[in-house]
Amino acid sequence: QVQLVESGGGLVQAGGSLRLSCAASGRTFGGYNAAMGWFRQAPGKEREPIARIMWGTGNTYYTDSMKGRFTISRDSAKNTVSLQMNNLKPEDTAVYYCTYPTYARGTYWTADYWGQGTQVTVSS
Numbered sequence: 001q002v003q004l005v006e007s008g009g010g011l012v013q014a015g016g017s018l019r020l021s022c023a024a025s026g027r028t029f030g031g032y033n034a035a036m037g038w039f040r041q042a043p044g045k046e047r048e049p050i051a052r053i054m055w056g057t058g059n060t061y062y063t064d065s066m067k068g069r070f071t072i073s074r075d076s077a078k079n080t081v082s083l084q085m086n087n088l089k090p091e092d093t094a095v096y097y098c099t100y101p102t103y104a105r106g107t108y109w110t111a112d113y114w115g116q117g118t119q120v121t122v123s124s
Contacts, residue, residue: 002026002113004098009118012088016122020083022098022115029079029100032056036081037102037111038072040094040120049109052102053081061104088122095119 008020024036037052051062051072060072071084081098096118099111 002029002100004115006098006115006118009120011121014089014122014124016088017086020096022081024079034101037099038083039097042094090122090124093122
């Protein structure tokens with residue numbers, strides 16, 4: 001079992017920044033070849049992947065639409081992953097989820113474990 005707890009969401013004005021964090025724990029967490037990831041789901045829309053980071057190497061991967069304004073990083077010592085979000089837009093309003101392990105097959109991404117989500121609201 002793996003437990004994921006997100007934090008850092010909130011209300012921000014368009015053009016602002018937020019940094020989300022996710023603390024991971026559990027007996028099976030921490031595989032070298034496993035990836036932590038972030039997804040989001042806006043009201044009335046399908047869930048969409050944002051980024052993932054390989055736990056062992058730190059290599060990062062982003063979906064095409066998320067490149068540029070979002071940066072994923074990890075702190076192996078603290079078992080945390082972060083998502084830095086810059087130049088936020090109202091369309092970034094969504095619930096953001098931390099995931100582990102995160103798999104990608106082409107444009108299809110999924111994960112075994114999901115956090116409870118943290119709300120990000122961007123006002124215009």
